[in-house]
Amino acid sequence: xxxxxxxxxxxxxxxxxxxxxxxxxxxxxxxxxxxxxxxxxxxxxxxxxxxxxxxxxxxxxxxxxxxxxxxxxxxxxxxxxxxxxxxxxxxxxxxxxxxxxxxxxxxxxxxxxxxxxxxxxxxxxxxxxxxxxxxxxxxxxxxxxxxxxxxxxxxxxxxxxxxxxxxxxxxxxxxxxxxxxxxxxxxxxxxxxxxxxxxxxxxxxxxxxxxxxxxxxxxxxxxxxxxxxxxxxxxxxxxxxxxxxxxxxxxxxxxxxxxxxxxxxxxxxxxxxxxxxxxxxxxxxxxxxxxxxxxxxxxxxxxxxxxxxxxxxxxxxxxxxxxxxxxxxxxxxxxxxxxxxxxxxxxxxxxxxxxxxxxxxxxxxxxxxxxxxxxxxxxxxxxxxxxxxxxxxxxxxxxx
Numbered sequence: 001x002x003x004x005x006x007x008x009x010x011x012x013x014x015x016x017x018x019x020x021x022x023x024x025x026x027x028x029x030x031x032x033x034x035x036x037x038x039x040x041x042x043x044x045x046x047x048x049x050x051x052x053x054x055x056x057x058x059x060x061x062x063x064x065x066x067x068x069x070x071x072x073x074x075x076x077x078x079x080x081x082x083x084x085x086x087x088x089x090x091x092x093x094x095x096x097x098x099x100x101x102x103x104x105x106x107x108x109x110x111x112x113x114x115x116x117x118x119x120x121x122x123x124x125x126x127x128x129x130x131x132x133x134x135x136x137x138x139x140x141x142x143x144x145x146x147x148x149x150x151x152x153x154x155x156x157x158x159x160x161x162x163x164x165x166x167x168x169x170x171x172x173x174x175x176x177x178x179x180x181x182x183x184x185x186x187x188x189x190x191x192x193x194x195x196x197x198x199x200x201x202x203x204x205x206x207x208x209x210x211x212x213x214x215x216x217x218x219x220x221x222x223x224x225x226x227x228x229x230x231x232x233x234x235x236x237x238x239x240x241x242x243x244x245x246x247x248x249x250x251x252x253x254x255x256x257x258x259x260x261x262x263x264x265x266x267x268x269x270x271x272x273x274x275x276x277x278x279x280x281x282x283x284x285x286x287x288x289x290x291x292x293x294x295x296x297x298x299x300x301x302x303x304x305x306x307x308x309x310x311x312x313x314x315x316x317x318x319x320x321x322x323x324x325x326x327x328x329x330x331x332x333x334x335x336x337x338x339x340x341x342x343x344x345x346x347x348x349x350x351x352x353x354x355x356x357x358x359x360x361x362x363x364x365x366x367x368x369x370x371x372x373x374x375x376x377x378x379x380x381x382x383x384x385x386x387x388x389x390x391x392x393x394x395x396x397x398x399x400x
Contacts, residue, residue: 012043014037014041015033018034025222045078052118053116056116082108088104093133117154124143129168147160148175156190166195166196176206197227217242232249237275248277254271270307289318314328319348325347329344333370342381367397
């Protein structure tokens with residue numbers, strides 16, 4: 001992977017810094033500095049290229065609704081509109097607007113750029129993408145084959161293949177089979193900033209040719225944490241088998257606050273249950289704190305079923321309000337942990353905001369059998385005040 005000082009200087013410090021970060025897979029920093037260059041560079045060619053890189057990163061992150069403004073900057077600072085049109089077409093494809101993508105691509109002939117990887121061949125693959133989504137499977141396949149034959153190892157061609165594979169059921173096996181071993185590294189390098197699901201499909205085919213291939217493992221950190229948790233777990237197992245556990249995609253996914261919170265929690269749970277990774281507990285607690293009240297119960301149930309040793313982490317991190325405490329208490333009680341359920345309930349009732357609880361809220365969150373069981377638990381502990389409150393609420397609940 002190239003270091004910053006191996007980046008060919010452009011004459012713009014922000015742009016070169018951004019490309020250096022991107023080469024090291026530090027996308028957040030790269031995105032920031034590309035935006036700076038797109039706004040402030042004196043050279044319009046650099047402004048256009050920087051905006052194109054911003055658009056490319058946003059597309060790889062599945063944020064197509066943000067691409068249009070950057071595609072417009074590309075057009076405003078380029079002698080031709082082709083690259084901006086190609087990028088905007090890609091965004092429309094992600095958004096499912098095939099007609100808009102087709103309209104833009106009809107006028108794209110030369111989307112080349114001094115720094116951003118793009119070519120007429122990539123535009124051909126994009127047009128094939130539109131055909132495929134439009135049901136023109138045979139025509140799309142012919143177009144992809146022609147594009148591959150014209151420039152089989154161009155980085156932007158493989159990037160376009162990955163995007164096609166991410167958004168359709170197009171089978172890349174025939175193309176991967178035609179990649180000689182001495183070209184594999186170049187193909188993999190071209191995929192580092194592409195659509196993760198498409199990269200996954202292509203990388204899997206290359207992996208199957210040579211199990212344990214270190215070239216594929218080197219690519220894993222760039223895409224595997226962006227896959228769903230079960231797929232990320234498979235790549236995590238492979239990368240751990242090679243002694244590279246510190247790069248575990250599951251842990252990266254669990255700690256990424258851009259990922260859906262339920263997926264973050266699931267990734268942390270799987271990392272602990274599958275690999276005993278000590279980092280998972282803290283990542284799980286952080287994810288649980290960000291769960292909505294409605295998400296909390298199914299996550300606790302899943303953790304209890306798959307990694308019961310982590311249930312306490314979910315309880316401690318999740319019981320932050322009386323309502324959340326009641327939801328947790330209900331799950332624990334129904335799972336047979338009566339004592340723990342009662343302790344969580346009492347914790348919730350001791351919070352200052354418990355004064356705002358209504359009978360209706362308690363009835364909604366604690367089913368009648370749970371209310372009655374917790375009242376019995378309170379009596380057994382000699383806590384008659386709590387028992388009386390729960391029994392009174394149980395009477396209201398039974399009357400509904």
